[in-house]
Amino acid sequence: MPSLASMSQDTMHSQNAALSGGRLKQPHLASDHGIATSGIQLPQALPSLLARGLTPQDMLRVNAARPTFVTLEPGQSLYYQGDDCNNIYLLLDGWAFRHQILEDGRRQILDFALPGVVFGLPGTGIMTHSLETLTGCTFSVFTRERLFDLMRDVPALGFRLLEIMAAAEARAFEHLTSVGRRTAKERVAHLLLELVTRASQTPAMPRDGSMTLPLMLPHIADALGLTSETVCRALSSMRKDKIATLRGQKLDILDLKRLAHAAGVDLMADFRHGTNGETLRLAS
Amino acid sequence: MPSLASMSQDTMHSQNAALSGGRLKQPHLASDHGIATSGIQLPQALPSLLARGLTPQDMLRVNAARPTFVTLEPGQSLYYQGDDCNNIYLLLDGWAFRHQILEDGRRQILDFALPGVVFGLPGTGIMTHSLETLTGCTFSVFTRERLFDLMRDVPALGFRLLEIMAAAEARAFEHLTSVGRRTAKERVAHLLLELVTRASQTPAMPRDGSMTLPLMLPHIADALGLTSETVCRALSSMRKDKIATLRGQKLDILDLKRLAHAAGVDLMADFRHGTNGETLRLAS
DNA sequence: CGTCCGATTGACAGCTATCAATAAGAGTGG
DNA sequence: CCACTCTTATTGATAGCTGTCAATCGGACG
Incomplete structure (x- = not known):
């Protein structure tokens, strides 16, 4: 139960969410008729995100x-x-994030979801985290049973889902390393790097050093295990050093190389294949 | 920003590993003849770990x-x-851990692997982390191709693997929340709780409050984003409070309830289904 | 009994959190 | 178009938790 003091910053956003719409007891199931959101024809969007490896x-x-x-x-x-959920979701369009909240209000953002991310998988059925949207979002939903049937019919689908889950695990691990072993400034740099990299790999998102981040400071803070003030200081510092600027929701990468350096990362390795130059050499 | 000085603690263990055996260019592939390790008949062990849901x-x-x-x-x-790895592994017997190392030696332990854990999945093929054993270990190995074929023949296998991966993701998320938002003492308590819980769910491991943890302090520290000194202080405190004792590798849980409390966790919820009492109530 | 490695404890420094005040924007209404 | 309000970002001062450095303890082993 958050003492009001500690809630004021960290949980501000979720408060907003609760006020401005919040929980949907019964999610708006748009059912079988194809729905178009922000200009995307969904039945087309699904394939492009899932299809690698499928005929x-x-x-x-x-x-x-x-x-x-x-x-x-x-x-x-x-x-x-805490919800009992037996669906699997594919994010088709928009940004969202998954987070966990402790009883006293401390929040940890676990993952930012961009189009193509899959979640809500099997397991016990009881969700250990919540999913909240950052922008308008469209999801594709399969029930557990339907997924199972589908995997029988389309073996490649199961394999593809495993790949997607493995990628998610790799992201979670990078994230964990950041939070556990990097300084505040390194964490912020690393997150910006991750987001621009992922966005640039997502169809219909910019490839240049400029993009729109639908985030507020507390989101970044809660993702990185920091406070928004510390995030702000890190961003100020990076702005001063002409590495990157984040004003409002507009992110400009001014110097990708130095951003990677500030993140404590070998750009070529970590963000192409996910490895560390130094350690890599040991392995050869 | 640890330099050589600070490496002395965090990376000590991996140094030892490097000295005492370290890298295997070509892992000892024991190939098809069934091998028995620490008394386990492998062909029997494999099913018991993987079989839930399979006929x-x-x-x-x-x-x-x-x-x-x-x-x-x-x-x-x-x-x-950094290795190019196209296998999928199933840990049959023993304890191991996966970890990432930054160029300057900082280490983050990502996951402790107990029998039944699956890893090394698809993705790009380039591993983003290393796997090191804590005890003698036996792994079952499938190549990417063989796995793909197998999933076509046995659809339930793909589903089961998805479940295992989802459980791993849930663990990683809990871990992330710990490192990002819990205090040192809470983190240690939470990890002990996780390990006793997982061990008690593993066949042939103790169900009472006493067990052997094949870990040294730096392992716990690197898993939790702390130093071994801080872990030691947390353990001392818990020993003083008669919550749990860890001496050498022998762990005794003296008061499970208070351990859970110290971990900032609702035992019934978090460690049965993975949820938080407070938030759960909101959802009902 | 001596050596060695890891655990333990103490003193102190430093990074980040906390608390507090101000600035900067985005809407809104006059 | 400007004043007003509300929210979020920014900056400063201080406190606290954890890291760092260093010394001692303790058990395993030969």
């Missing part, structure tokens, strides 16, 4: 399973920590 | 794929950060 025939079968779609406004939650 | 027929097919086995001594590495 066109496979994708036909996947679409034949008639996934349902959910659309959410910014600041709404798809599910909450 | 006996399914398991026959899995075994027919003739996985190879690898055995490692304590302190050896199955693979290193």
Whole structure:
């Protein structure tokens, strides 16, 4: 139970969310009729995100399973920590994040979800975290049973999902290393680097050094195990050093090389394949 | 920003590993003849760990794929950060851990692997972390291709692997929350709680409050983003409070309830299903 | 009994959190 | 178009937790 004092910063945003829409007891299931959001034709979007490694025939079968779609406004939650959830979700469009909250209000953001991310997988069914949108979002939904059937029909799908989960695990591990062993400034630099890299790999997102981050300082802080003040100081410092500027939601990378250096990362290695130059050499 | 000085503690263990066996260019592939380690008949062990949800027929097919086995001594590495790895591993017996190392030697332990854990999955092939054993370990190995074939033959296997990966992700998330938002003492308590819980769920491990942890202080420290001194202080405090004692490798839980309290966790919720009492109530 | 490695404890420094005040924008309404 | 309000960002001062450095303890082993 957050003492009001400690809530004031860290949980500000979730308060907003709770006020401005918050929990959906029954998510808005848009069911089978195809819904278009922010200009995207969903039945087309799904393949492009999932399809690597699947044949066109496979994708036909996947679409034949008639996934349902959910659309959410910014600041709404798809599910909450503690919910009994037996669906698997694919984020088609928009930004969201997954987070855990301790009883006293401390919040940890676990992962930023960009289009193509899969979550809500099997397990016990009880969710250990919540998912909240940052922008308007569209999700594709499969029930556990439908997924199981689908995986039988389309073996490559299971393999692809494993790949996606493995990538998510790798992200979580990088994140963990950041929070556990990097300084505040390094963490901020590392997160910016991760986000620009992921965004640039997402279709229909910018490839140059400028982009829109639908985040507030407390999001970054809660992702990195810091306070928003510390994040602000780190960003100020990077602005002063002409490495990157983040004003409002506009992020400009001014010097990618030095950003990577500030993040304590070998750009070529870590953000292409995920490895550390130094350690790599030991392994050769 | 640790330089050589600070490496002395954090990376001590990996140095030892390097000296005492270290890298295996070509892991000891024990190939198809079944190998027995520490008294376990492997072909039997594999099913029991993987089989939930699979029919006996399914398991026959899995075994027919003739996985190879690898055995490692304590302190050896199955693979290193930067390795090109196209195998999937199942830990059959023993304890191990996965970790990442930054160029300057800072180390983050990402996950403790107990029997039943799966890793080394697809992705790009380049490993972003290393795996090092704590005890003697036996692994079951499938190549990427063999796994793919197997998943086609045994659809339930893919589903089971997804479940295992989802559980690993949930663990990583809990871990992240710990490192990001809990105090030193809470982190230590939380880790002990996680380990006793997992061990008690593993066949052939004790269910009472006493067990052997094949860890040294620096392992705990590097898992939690702390120093070994801080971990030591936290353990001393818990020993003084009669919550738990860890001497050498012998862990005794004296008061599970207060241990959970010290970890800032609702025992019934978090460690049965993974949820937080307070937030859960919101969701009902 | 001596050596060695890891654990333990103490003193102190430093990074980040906390508390507090101000600035900067974005809307809103007159 | 400007004043007003509200929210978020920014900056400063101080406190506290944890890291760092260093010394001692303790058990394992030969």
